[in-house]
Amino acid sequence: MTEGILRRERGIADLADEYDVIVVGAGPAGLSAATTLAEAKARTLLVDENQTPGGQIYRAVTLAQPVDRQRLGEEYWRGRIIAEDFLRSAAEYAPAASAWSIQPLQNEVGRTIGHEVGLSSNGMARLIRARQVVLATGALERPFPIPGWTLPGVMTAGAAQIALKTSTLVPSGKVVIAGTGPLLYLLAAQLIEAGATVSAVLDTTPRENWLRAFRHAPGFLVSPYLAKGLRLLGTVQRRTRVIRWVSALAAEGEGGLREVTWRTDGREHRMPADLLLLHQGVVPNVNFSNAAGCAHEWDKTQLTFRPRVDEWSASSVVGLSLAGDGTGIGGAEAAAIQGRIAGLGCASQLGLIAPAERDRSAVPLRNSLARAMRGRRFLDELYRPGKAFRVPQDSDTIVCRCEEISVGQIRASVNAGAGGPNQMKVFLRCGMGPCQGRLCGLTVTELIADERSRHPSEIGYYRLRFPIKPLKLRELAALPQTETAKVAVLADLADTHHSADLNERKPQ
Amino acid sequence: MFRRLSDHASSEVTFTFDGLPVTASAGDSVAAALLAAGVRACRTTPVSGAPRGPYCMMGVCFECLVRIDGMDNCQGCLVTVQEGMKVESQRGSPTLATEPAQ
Structure with a gap:
C-alpha cells in the first residue's frame, strides 16, 4: 500500500493542469468526498495544508501508534479507516499545500463551466482548473x-x-x-x-x-x-x-x-x-466560502455565519460544493457522511452517475446523518457561550489580535460612523492582519450589533478577498496572467473603492 | 509548559533557535518543537512590540510567525522542522530582504 500512496502523493509542480474535481481539506468531509468521487471514476485532486490526512479532528492519525489509541480514544482511532480508504482510492493527493483562491471559468455565453483554484506549496504557486470544487475547510475554535x-x-x-x-x-x-x-x-x-x-x-x-x-x-x-x-x-x-x-x-x-x-x-x-x-466551541471556517461569494446566513442557535447549501451540499455558486463543519457544526461523524453526499452530488453533476443512482446511494447516508446529528441541538443550547464571553465588556480587551484593536476602539468607531465590519477595516485596519479576521470576525460582528442594538444578521460579516492565505510576491509574479491572478492582485484595490455592501448602513 | 511523552519511537533532529541548538523529534512542526523546548514567545508584534507565541497550532492565527532559514513570516505550526534548520524569532515588522536562491 505504501508504494501506492507514494505514487499518488504529489508536489504541486507534478499536478495536472485540470481535474474533474478539486477537494480542499483532508478532514473527514474532504477525505470522504474525495474517496466517493474517485470511486465514481472522477479525476480527483485533494489539496490539504497538513503533512498527512485527517484534518484537525484526526490530525496525524495515519502516524498514530497503538499507545495513541488508548490516549486519544476509539473515535479518533476510527479516523484511520477514513484516511486509509482515501489513500487506497485513485484520488491524487497534494499535502502541505494551501489553496488561496477560486475563480469561476465561463464559456463564451457566460455559463460557469468550472473553476480555477490557486494553490501554493513550498514557495511555488499554480492555478489548476476543475469542473467541480468541494470545499471542506472545517471549523476553528470560536x-x-x-x-x-x-x-x-x-x-x-x-x-x-x-x-x-x-x-x-x-x-x-x-x-x-x-x-x-x-x-x-x-x-x-x-x-x-x-x-x-x-x-x-x-x-x-x-x-x-x-x-x-x-x-x-x-x-x-x-x-x-x-x-x-x-x-x-x-x-x-x-x-x-x-x-x-x-x-x-x-x-x-x-x-x-x-x-x-x-x-x-x-x-x-x-x-x-x-x-x-x-x-x-468551534465555528465554521468561512474564509474560503465567503471570499468565493457563497451566500451565508446567521445561525441563531450556533451563533455564527454559515454558508447556505442544498441537499447535495451545493453552495449558491455554480460548481462549488461545501461539506462538513465548514457548513455548520455537526461533528466528525456527520462531516464524513456529508462528504459522501457531496461526492455523490458532484459525481452526478459530472455525469458519472445517474440521478436515480445518486438518490438511491444517498438514502442510507441520510439515515446515518440524521442519527449522527441526534442530540446536537441539546449540546448547541447547553454550550452556547455566554454573551460576556462573545461581546467582551472590558474596553481594553483586544479583539483583533493581529492589528491589536480593542473593544473600546471598535465601539468608538461605531459611534463615529463605522456601521459594519468592512467599514471597521477602513477605520481601524481591524481584521486586516495576516489571520484575515479568523480570530476576530464573529466578535466584531456581535460587538457592532450590540453597540447599534441590531441583530448580527443585519450587521453581516467581513467581505473577504483572495488570496485567503498570504502569498509571496514571487509566487504571485510567477503565475500566468489569468483572471484569477488579476483578481488576487486587484482585490485590495477593489475593497477600498467598492462600498456597495448592503449590510453596511451608518447608524441612524 | 509542555513536556514530551517518551512512548513514541522517533528519531532526533537538531535545529537552532536564535542561534542556540534545540533538539526536536523528527516530524515536529517548528512551533511544536519550540513549545517542547520551553519557548513561550517566538515573535513581537509589528504594532506594539508585544511578545506573542503559538496560539492555535492549526495555521489560522498567525501568532507563531518566525524567520526560517532567512525567510520571514513563516507559520511555525505548518513547517516541519529539518536537521540544521535556522529558526529565529521575528521582531516586529519583517524586513523586506532578498529571498534565498532556490
Whole structure:
C-alpha cells in the first residue's frame, strides 16, 4: 500500500493542469468526498495544508501508534479507516499545500463551466482548473476574547490537543483549562489521561443554558453523547477541580502568563498558571466560502455565519460544493457522511452517475446523518457561550489580535460612523492582519450589533478577498496572467473603492 | 509548559533557535518543537512590540510567525522542522530582504 500512496502523493509542480474535481481539506468531509468521487471514476485532486490526512479532528492519525489509541480514544482511532480508504482510492493527493483562491471559468455565453483554484506549496504557486470544487475547510475554535488572551502561555485547548496528536506533547507546570463546549471536557480528559496535571477546569457555561437545553433533552438522551459526556465528566471531576459558573475570566502577566483570575459565587479568585487553555466551541471556517461569494446566513442557535447549501451540499455558486463543519457544526461523524453526499452530488453533476443512482446511494447516508446529528441541538443550547464571553465588556480587551484593536476602539468607531465590519477595516485596519479576521470576525460582528442594538444578521460579516492565505510576491509574479491572478492582485484595490455592501448602513 | 511523552519511537533532529541548538523529534512542526523546548514567545508584534507565541497550532492565527532559514513570516505550526534548520524569532515588522536562491 505504501508504494501506492507514494505514487499518488504529489508536489504541486507534478499536478495536472485540470481535474474533474478539486477537494480542499483532508478532514473527514474532504477525505470522504474525495474517496466517493474517485470511486465514481472522477479525476480527483485533494489539496490539504497538513503533512498527512485527517484534518484537525484526526490530525496525524495515519502516524498514530497503538499507545495513541488508548490516549486519544476509539473515535479518533476510527479516523484511520477514513484516511486509509482515501489513500487506497485513485484520488491524487497534494499535502502541505494551501489553496488561496477560486475563480469561476465561463464559456463564451457566460455559463460557469468550472473553476480555477490557486494553490501554493513550498514557495511555488499554480492555478489548476476543475469542473467541480468541494470545499471542506472545517471549523476553528470560536474567538475567546478575554483580557490577556494574547499573552504567551495562553493557547486554545485545541492547540494543546494538536501538540499531543502530532508530537506527543503534554502540558506541564501549572495548567488551567477554561471555557465551555462539548470538546472542553474531552480535551481535559485526554490531557489528564496523557499525564498532564491540570490545576483546575473553569467552566464558563451559563446557568440559564441548562433550562434552555432541557427542552431538547429527548434527542440527547438517545444519542451516544450522553454516555460519553458522563464518562468524560467523571474522569475530569475525579482528577482535577471543576469550578462552575465562572465569569470575568482574565489572563494576567507581564510578557507572559502568570495568573488566571475569575469571578464565581460573587467573589474574585486568582490562581497562578504557566499555561491557560481556552475553548468555547468551534465555528465554521468561512474564509474560503465567503471570499468565493457563497451566500451565508446567521445561525441563531450556533451563533455564527454559515454558508447556505442544498441537499447535495451545493453552495449558491455554480460548481462549488461545501461539506462538513465548514457548513455548520455537526461533528466528525456527520462531516464524513456529508462528504459522501457531496461526492455523490458532484459525481452526478459530472455525469458519472445517474440521478436515480445518486438518490438511491444517498438514502442510507441520510439515515446515518440524521442519527449522527441526534442530540446536537441539546449540546448547541447547553454550550452556547455566554454573551460576556462573545461581546467582551472590558474596553481594553483586544479583539483583533493581529492589528491589536480593542473593544473600546471598535465601539468608538461605531459611534463615529463605522456601521459594519468592512467599514471597521477602513477605520481601524481591524481584521486586516495576516489571520484575515479568523480570530476576530464573529466578535466584531456581535460587538457592532450590540453597540447599534441590531441583530448580527443585519450587521453581516467581513467581505473577504483572495488570496485567503498570504502569498509571496514571487509566487504571485510567477503565475500566468489569468483572471484569477488579476483578481488576487486587484482585490485590495477593489475593497477600498467598492462600498456597495448592503449590510453596511451608518447608524441612524 | 509542555513536556514530551517518551512512548513514541522517533528519531532526533537538531535545529537552532536564535542561534542556540534545540533538539526536536523528527516530524515536529517548528512551533511544536519550540513549545517542547520551553519557548513561550517566538515573535513581537509589528504594532506594539508585544511578545506573542503559538496560539492555535492549526495555521489560522498567525501568532507563531518566525524567520526560517532567512525567510520571514513563516507559520511555525505548518513547517516541519529539518536537521540544521535556522529558526529565529521575528521582531516586529519583517524586513523586506532578498529571498534565498532556490
